Amino acid sequence: MFKALTIAGSDSGGGAGIQTDLKTFAALGVYGTSVITALTAQNTKGVHGIHAVPADFVACQMEAVLSDIPVQAAKTGMLGETKLILTVVELLNQYQLHNLVVDPVMVAESGDRLLQEDAIDALRTKLLPLALVVTPNLSEAGFLLKREITTVRDMISAAYDIYQLGPRCVLVKGGHLAGEEMVDIFYDGHTMHRFSEKKIATIHTHGTGCTYAAAITAELAKGLSPLAAVTNAKRFITAAIAHGVAIGSGYGPTNPMGALLEELKNARVAQK
Numbered sequence: 001m002f003k004a005l006t007i008a009g010s011d012s013g014g015g016a017g018i019q020t021d022l023k024t025f026a027a028l029g030v031y032g033t034s035v036i037t038a039l040t041a042q043n044t045k046g047v048h049g050i051h052a053v054p055a056d057f058v059a060c061q062m063e064a065v066l067s068d069i070p071v072q073a074a075k076t077g078m079l080g081e082t083k084l085i086l087t088v089v090e091l092l093n094q095y096q097l098h099n100l101v102v103d104p105v106m107v108a109e110s111g112d113r114l115l116q117e118d119a120i121d122a123l124r125t126k127l128l129p130l131a132l133v134v135t136p137n138l139s140e141a142g143f144l145l146k147r148e149i150t151t152v153r154d155m156i157s158a159a160y161d162i163y164q165l166g167p168r169c170v171l172v173k174g175g176h177l178a179g180e181e182m183v184d185i186f187y188d189g190h191t192m193h194r195f196s197e198k199k200i201a202t203i204h205t206h207g208t209g210c211t212y213a214a215a216i217t218a219e220l221a222k223g224l225s226p227l228a229a230v231t232n233a234k235r236f237i238t239a240a241i242a243h244g245v246a247i248g249s250g251y252g253p254t255n256p257m258g259a260l261l262e263e264l265k266n267a268r269v270a271q272k
Helices: 017-027 055-066 082-094 117-130 138-145 152-163 208-221 226-242 258-271
Strands: 003-011 031-043 046-052 073-076 100-102 169-174 181-187 192-198
Touching (some): 017 031, 017 208, 017 226, 082 117, 100 117, 100 208, 152 169, 152 181, 181 226, 226 258
Parallel strands (some): 073 100
Antiparallel strands (some): 181 192
16 A cells, blocks of 8 residues: 655645645545644634644654654645754654655745744755655745746746755746646756646635645655656646635635546446
Protein backbone atom coordinates (compact mmCIF):
# COMPACT_ATOMS: atom_id res chain seq x y z
CA MET A 1 0.00 0.00 0.00
CA PHE A 2 1.26 3.46 -0.92
CA LYS A 3 1.51 5.86 2.03
CA ALA A 4 1.92 9.63 2.28
CA LEU A 5 2.26 12.20 5.04
CA THR A 6 0.77 15.67 5.28
CA ILE A 7 2.25 18.21 7.71
CA ALA A 8 -0.29 21.02 7.77
CA GLY A 9 -2.97 22.95 9.62
CA SER A 10 -6.50 21.81 10.38
CA ASP A 11 -9.43 23.58 8.69
CA SER A 12 -12.57 23.36 10.85
CA GLY A 13 -14.65 24.03 7.72
CA GLY A 14 -13.20 20.90 6.12
CA GLY A 15 -12.19 22.56 2.87
CA ALA A 16 -8.42 22.95 3.09
CA GLY A 17 -5.36 21.81 5.04
CA ILE A 18 -5.26 18.39 6.69
CA GLN A 19 -8.88 17.66 5.81
CA THR A 20 -8.59 18.11 2.05
CA ASP A 21 -5.12 16.50 1.99
CA LEU A 22 -6.47 13.27 3.46
CA LYS A 23 -9.50 13.32 1.13
CA THR A 24 -7.14 13.73 -1.83
CA PHE A 25 -4.83 10.93 -0.73
CA ALA A 26 -7.83 8.62 -0.32
CA ALA A 27 -9.31 9.57 -3.70
CA LEU A 28 -6.00 8.67 -5.35
CA GLY A 29 -5.64 5.35 -3.56
CA VAL A 30 -2.93 6.42 -1.10
CA TYR A 31 -3.08 5.85 2.66
CA GLY A 32 -2.77 9.20 4.43
CA THR A 33 -0.99 10.00 7.67
CA SER A 34 -0.95 13.45 9.24
CA VAL A 35 0.87 15.87 11.50
CA ILE A 36 -1.22 18.85 12.59
CA THR A 37 0.70 22.11 12.86
CA ALA A 38 -2.15 24.47 13.76
CA LEU A 39 -5.83 24.50 14.64
CA THR A 40 -7.85 27.07 12.75
CA ALA A 41 -11.37 28.27 13.39
CA GLN A 42 -12.59 28.93 9.87
CA ASN A 43 -15.49 28.53 7.51
CA THR A 44 -16.25 29.49 3.92
CA LYS A 45 -16.12 33.20 4.82
CA GLY A 46 -12.74 33.39 6.50
CA VAL A 47 -10.38 32.49 9.31
CA HIS A 48 -11.74 33.42 12.75
CA GLY A 49 -8.84 32.21 14.85
CA ILE A 50 -5.55 30.30 14.78
CA HIS A 51 -4.07 28.22 17.59
CA ALA A 52 -0.54 27.08 16.79
CA VAL A 53 0.50 23.61 17.89
CA PRO A 54 3.75 23.79 19.93
CA ALA A 55 6.80 22.82 17.91
CA ASP A 56 7.79 20.06 20.31
CA PHE A 57 4.40 18.38 19.90
CA VAL A 58 4.65 18.69 16.11
CA ALA A 59 8.00 16.90 16.45
CA CYS A 60 6.32 14.26 18.64
CA GLN A 61 3.69 13.66 15.96
CA MET A 62 6.29 13.38 13.20
CA GLU A 63 8.42 10.96 15.20
CA ALA A 64 5.38 8.83 16.05
CA VAL A 65 4.40 8.49 12.39
CA LEU A 66 7.82 8.20 10.78
CA SER A 67 9.31 5.80 13.31
CA ASP A 68 6.54 3.31 12.54
CA ILE A 69 5.02 3.97 9.11
CA PRO A 70 7.35 4.19 6.08
CA VAL A 71 5.82 6.87 3.86
CA GLN A 72 6.84 7.20 0.22
CA ALA A 73 6.16 10.95 0.01
CA ALA A 74 5.27 13.91 2.22
CA LYS A 75 3.97 17.44 1.89
CA THR A 76 4.05 20.53 4.04
CA GLY A 77 1.31 23.13 4.20
CA MET A 78 0.66 25.75 6.86
CA LEU A 79 3.70 26.04 9.14
CA GLY A 80 3.12 29.48 10.58
CA GLU A 81 6.30 30.42 12.38
CA THR A 82 10.08 30.11 12.23
CA LYS A 83 10.54 27.71 15.15
CA LEU A 84 8.05 25.30 13.66
CA ILE A 85 9.70 25.42 10.23
CA LEU A 86 13.11 24.67 11.75
CA THR A 87 11.64 21.78 13.76
CA VAL A 88 10.02 20.26 10.67
CA VAL A 89 13.25 20.69 8.69
CA GLU A 90 15.22 18.87 11.41
CA LEU A 91 12.85 15.88 11.37
CA LEU A 92 12.67 15.78 7.56
CA ASN A 93 16.46 15.54 7.49
CA GLN A 94 16.55 12.95 10.27
CA TYR A 95 14.13 10.63 8.47
CA GLN A 96 15.53 11.44 5.00
CA LEU A 97 12.22 12.24 3.33
CA HIS A 98 13.32 12.97 -0.22
CA ASN A 99 9.93 12.99 -1.99
CA LEU A 100 8.82 16.23 -0.36
CA VAL A 101 6.25 18.66 -1.76
CA VAL A 102 6.36 22.12 -0.17
CA ASP A 103 3.18 24.14 -0.48
CA PRO A 104 4.37 27.52 0.87
CA VAL A 105 1.08 28.48 2.49
CA MET A 106 1.17 32.16 3.36
CA VAL A 107 -2.31 33.60 2.84
CA ALA A 108 -5.74 31.93 2.97
CA GLU A 109 -8.22 32.20 0.07
CA SER A 110 -10.09 34.75 2.21
CA GLY A 111 -6.96 36.91 2.44
CA ASP A 112 -6.09 36.02 6.04
CA ARG A 113 -2.35 35.82 6.76
CA LEU A 114 -1.18 32.28 7.71
CA LEU A 115 2.61 32.73 7.85
CA GLN A 116 4.42 35.23 10.05
CA GLU A 117 6.57 37.73 8.16
CA ASP A 118 9.80 36.67 9.86
CA ALA A 119 9.16 33.01 8.94
CA ILE A 120 9.35 33.60 5.19
CA ASP A 121 13.16 33.68 5.29
CA ALA A 122 13.29 30.36 7.17
CA LEU A 123 10.95 28.82 4.62
CA ARG A 124 13.03 30.24 1.77
CA THR A 125 16.47 29.22 3.07
CA LYS A 126 15.83 26.09 5.18
CA LEU A 127 12.76 24.29 3.81
CA LEU A 128 12.85 24.95 0.07
CA PRO A 129 16.25 23.26 -0.41
CA LEU A 130 14.68 20.02 0.87
CA ALA A 131 11.81 20.09 -1.61
CA LEU A 132 11.45 17.82 -4.60
CA VAL A 133 8.59 20.09 -5.76
CA VAL A 134 7.57 23.50 -4.44
CA THR A 135 4.13 24.80 -5.45
CA PRO A 136 3.72 28.58 -4.95
CA ASN A 137 0.79 30.50 -6.38
CA LEU A 138 1.33 33.98 -7.80
CA SER A 139 1.25 35.82 -4.47
CA GLU A 140 3.45 33.21 -2.74
CA ALA A 141 5.99 33.34 -5.57
CA GLY A 142 5.93 37.11 -5.14
CA PHE A 143 6.62 36.84 -1.41
CA LEU A 144 9.48 34.40 -2.00
CA LEU A 145 11.12 36.62 -4.62
CA LYS A 146 10.07 40.01 -3.22
CA ARG A 147 8.48 41.13 -6.47
CA GLU A 148 5.10 41.09 -8.19
CA ILE A 149 4.16 38.15 -10.46
CA THR A 150 1.28 39.00 -12.80
CA THR A 151 1.93 37.44 -16.23
CA VAL A 152 2.97 34.11 -17.72
CA ARG A 153 6.33 35.66 -18.58
CA ASP A 154 6.70 36.65 -14.90
CA MET A 155 5.83 33.07 -13.92
CA ILE A 156 8.53 31.62 -16.16
CA SER A 157 11.10 33.98 -14.68
CA ALA A 158 9.86 33.21 -11.16
CA ALA A 159 10.10 29.45 -11.71
CA TYR A 160 13.73 29.84 -12.75
CA ASP A 161 14.58 32.13 -9.83
CA ILE A 162 12.82 29.97 -7.19
CA TYR A 163 14.72 26.97 -8.56
CA GLN A 164 17.92 28.81 -7.60
CA LEU A 165 16.76 28.69 -3.96
CA GLY A 166 17.30 24.92 -3.90
CA PRO A 167 14.18 22.88 -4.75
CA ARG A 168 14.63 20.28 -7.48
CA CYS A 169 11.41 21.29 -9.27
CA VAL A 170 9.17 24.36 -9.19
CA LEU A 171 5.48 24.63 -10.05
CA VAL A 172 4.23 28.22 -10.23
CA LYS A 173 0.44 28.17 -10.22
CA GLY A 174 -1.41 30.78 -12.23
CA GLY A 175 -5.00 30.22 -11.19
CA HIS A 176 -5.38 33.93 -10.40
CA LEU A 177 -4.03 35.15 -13.74
CA ALA A 178 -6.26 37.43 -15.77
CA GLY A 179 -7.83 35.76 -18.77
CA GLU A 180 -9.71 32.56 -19.60
CA GLU A 181 -6.97 30.01 -18.87
CA MET A 182 -5.62 28.43 -15.69
CA VAL A 183 -1.91 28.35 -16.59
CA ASP A 184 0.78 26.68 -14.48
CA ILE A 185 4.52 26.69 -15.19
CA PHE A 186 6.67 23.71 -14.17
CA TYR A 187 10.47 23.85 -14.22
CA ASP A 188 12.73 20.89 -13.44
CA GLY A 189 16.07 22.63 -13.89
CA HIS A 190 16.24 21.72 -17.57
CA THR A 191 12.89 22.37 -19.26
CA MET A 192 9.95 24.70 -18.74
CA HIS A 193 6.58 22.98 -19.12
CA ARG A 194 3.27 24.83 -19.47
CA PHE A 195 0.02 23.33 -18.22
CA SER A 196 -3.22 24.99 -19.21
CA GLU A 197 -6.91 24.37 -18.63
CA LYS A 198 -9.91 26.57 -19.33
CA LYS A 199 -11.05 28.50 -16.27
CA ILE A 200 -14.14 27.16 -14.56
CA ALA A 201 -16.85 29.66 -13.65
CA THR A 202 -17.11 29.08 -9.91
CA ILE A 203 -16.31 30.77 -6.62
CA HIS A 204 -15.94 27.44 -4.85
CA THR A 205 -12.17 27.14 -4.95
CA HIS A 206 -11.26 27.07 -1.25
CA GLY A 207 -8.45 24.57 -0.69
CA THR A 208 -7.29 24.52 -4.30
CA GLY A 209 -3.59 24.83 -3.45
CA CYS A 210 -3.76 22.17 -0.73
CA THR A 211 -5.63 19.76 -2.98
CA TYR A 212 -3.22 20.28 -5.88
CA ALA A 213 -0.11 19.77 -3.71
CA ALA A 214 -1.65 16.72 -2.03
CA ALA A 215 -2.41 15.19 -5.43
CA ILE A 216 1.21 15.69 -6.51
CA THR A 217 2.33 14.08 -3.24
CA ALA A 218 0.06 11.08 -3.76
CA GLU A 219 1.35 10.54 -7.29
CA LEU A 220 4.96 10.79 -6.09
CA ALA A 221 4.16 8.21 -3.40
CA LYS A 222 3.14 5.84 -6.21
CA GLY A 223 6.58 6.22 -7.76
CA LEU A 224 5.81 8.68 -10.55
CA SER A 225 8.36 11.25 -11.73
CA PRO A 226 7.74 14.88 -10.72
CA LEU A 227 6.58 15.79 -14.24
CA ALA A 228 4.19 12.83 -14.44
CA ALA A 229 2.93 13.56 -10.92
CA VAL A 230 2.20 17.20 -11.79
CA THR A 231 0.56 16.18 -15.08
CA ASN A 232 -1.84 13.84 -13.27
CA ALA A 233 -2.40 16.29 -10.43
CA LYS A 234 -3.34 19.07 -12.87
CA ARG A 235 -6.14 16.90 -14.25
CA PHE A 236 -7.18 15.99 -10.72
CA ILE A 237 -7.38 19.56 -9.41
CA THR A 238 -9.30 20.69 -12.49
CA ALA A 239 -11.91 18.00 -11.80
CA ALA A 240 -11.95 18.87 -8.07
CA ILE A 241 -12.68 22.52 -8.92
CA ALA A 242 -15.38 21.48 -11.40
CA HIS A 243 -17.05 19.49 -8.60
CA GLY A 244 -16.64 22.26 -6.00
CA VAL A 245 -19.42 22.39 -3.42
CA ALA A 246 -21.52 25.29 -2.10
CA ILE A 247 -21.64 24.36 1.60
CA GLY A 248 -21.79 27.81 3.17
CA SER A 249 -22.39 31.45 2.33
CA GLY A 250 -18.83 32.19 1.21
CA TYR A 251 -16.18 30.46 -0.88
CA GLY A 252 -16.96 26.75 -0.90
CA PRO A 253 -14.23 24.11 -1.22
CA THR A 254 -12.98 22.03 -4.09
CA ASN A 255 -14.20 18.43 -3.99
CA PRO A 256 -11.38 15.87 -4.22
CA MET A 257 -13.91 13.03 -4.09
CA GLY A 258 -16.26 14.55 -6.69
CA ALA A 259 -15.02 12.83 -9.84
CA LEU A 260 -14.64 9.51 -8.01
CA LEU A 261 -18.20 9.65 -6.67
CA GLU A 262 -19.54 10.60 -10.09
CA GLU A 263 -17.71 7.66 -11.65
CA LEU A 264 -19.16 5.34 -9.00
CA LYS A 265 -22.67 6.71 -9.57
CA ASN A 266 -22.38 6.20 -13.33
CA ALA A 267 -21.11 2.66 -12.83
CA ARG A 268 -24.09 1.83 -10.64
CA VAL A 269 -26.49 3.27 -13.19
CA ALA A 270 -24.85 1.22 -15.95
CA GLN A 271 -25.32 -1.96 -13.92
CA LYS A 272 -29.08 -1.47 -13.58
